[in-house]
Amino acid sequence: MPATKTTLKPKRARRLLSVFDGEALSPPPVWLMRQAGRYLPEYRATRAKAGGFLDLCYNPAMAAEVTLQPIRRFGFDAAILFSDILVVPDALGQKVSFVEGEGPRLVPLADGIAIAKLSLAGADKIFATVAETVQRLRQDLPAETALIGFCGAPWTVATYMIGGQGSSDQAAARGMAYRDPAAFQALMDVLVAASVTYLDGQVRAGADLLQIFDSWAGSLPEDQFDRWVIAPTKALVAEMKRRHPDVPIIGFPRGAGVHGVRFARETGVDAVGCDTAMPLSQIRSSLSGKTVVQGNLDPLLLVAGGERMRTQVRRIVETLGVNPFIFNLGHGIVPHTPPEHVAALVEMVRDKSLLG
């Protein structure tokens, strides 16, 4: 990639970004959640050299390398920084470790006193390391590839900080939110502030757009969804927009179901990532054309591949591609996905004949 190109018109060169100017692109831009990961042999090789999972996230050369791997293979329209949503609690002094095959472990925050002790005092080094990865990426990525920075949404990050690990019902966090809403609000405030600092660093290092992952938004009753999903996301988006009005933000409220439309209308995000369960007819009638839409092929259909996948890809592109749209999965790639199915998917999405 000649250096002049990126210097000359770095952003206009990135096709994906023009959906945020209201353009419906044909074919639509495409990237996939967890496109860098265990399904790729080159990822597993780098991962084996890195040591622990966080060691990989905190090694700019290696983190940049695994971010680039799927771009080299598949030429996605966007790369997403390789990192983890639990970098923020780690930076706040709540030690995070990853147990092989079991996922993350943290010493759970028991109460408001533990929450009051969280501090960004030691965060500079961690955030600087991640920013260095972003800088490397912006240098090494093709000029046409958009670079996505990200963080976890305050609610989802809090479920791990209070529960100490993942869970299917987020009972620990939901319990504290009822028992001590003031302490829980304090945690939301800390997380909004930390996420702003973190994302701000990513943007200043070269991220073109941002995604906020709210993977556990699905279990909350309406009033709790408003208070712990919509309100903190809105605060986070507002501050990022104040600092960087031109940087698009994608919200991904996984499992939001019936709350999805309110999320799109009230948080101020520029795009909504739709999960696998959201019916295309409903996305079309309630979101598409009002906001940029991203999604939503079932990652298990990507594992299956073949004609069934082609049929659904066609449906998605035909239904949503007439408005500003980014093709993606409805959830992350699963580890046993055949890489050749990913190649086939990208080819299908880019095959204009698919549309008619």
Added chain:
Amino acid sequence: MPATKTTLKPKRARRLLSVFDGEALSPPPVWLMRQAGRYLPEYRATRAKAGGFLDLCYNPAMAAEVTLQPIRRFGFDAAILFSDILVVPDALGQKVSFVEGEGPRLVPLADGIAIAKLSLAGADKIFATVAETVQRLRQDLPAETALIGFCGAPWTVATYMIGGQGSSDQAAARGMAYRDPAAFQALMDVLVAASVTYLDGQVRAGADLLQIFDSWAGSLPEDQFDRWVIAPTKALVAEMKRRHPDVPIIGFPRGAGVHGVRFARETGVDAVGCDTAMPLSQIRSSLSGKTVVQGNLDPLLLVAGGERMRTQVRRIVETLGVNPFIFNLGHGIVPHTPPEHVAALVEMVRDKSLLG
């Protein structure tokens, strides 16, 4: 309880059943999912004597005892048979065990060949044991207490049979459904037939109504939801209605979100259990008055108790109680629930002044 009462007019005596005649009762009838369980010290005492978890399910005296415990304490309008949704795979010859603190484990069904080997040949003894529990309950319960039989929905039971354990994304089952839909359909057919036999035995032993638990209905795309949730549930309900037209059936498609209304309209169930995430306004506008509604207090609000719980109980009763309605949680009671909060909840629901 005098024996004459139950002999004279056994069913009319059970208040809960009249919501299925279209009556909006004030106060509404109330029972709670997982009302028999670990939050009760007397349950833990019986459980300790039983041995393994399935030993408790398969011991009619003990299973009846733990079913009765919450009725004695709280006088719920319904008792629900103490059992487990994995009794059906166990009866089909797929051995089920429970690992303390980790949940169920099964040897996963790998393919259509494994599915073809499932057989009800050894099921009679297991189903007869459960039916004996139901018989004992019908004898020992107060005449005014309705008795609920249940099974897991074919989709949810299949996620355990194929995955070998619980998971947050049901990837194994969803993958097989795409990879080999014919084999998956065969599994659905086996599960519908086995569930009919199982529920039929419960009804003939004295169950007044039935609930079908579809705890993992939430992750499926629309077309898969139609095929693996709605269609098998509809087949199961149709056959039960043919055999026992007067036995009401409650469907509980947890996490169904945007698919919930279609579930209510298409499966033929008499009532829909609404989960915690379903907004009251939406239940009111799309389900209430068209079908019996059951739900949907957040079990974590039951843990919290106090004024916050009272406010939400009032909202639920005021919004849904004007139509045929059964008060319940939006998901099962969690183990650290204080029993005195359950007592307070029942009192609130039955306090008519709450409504004015």
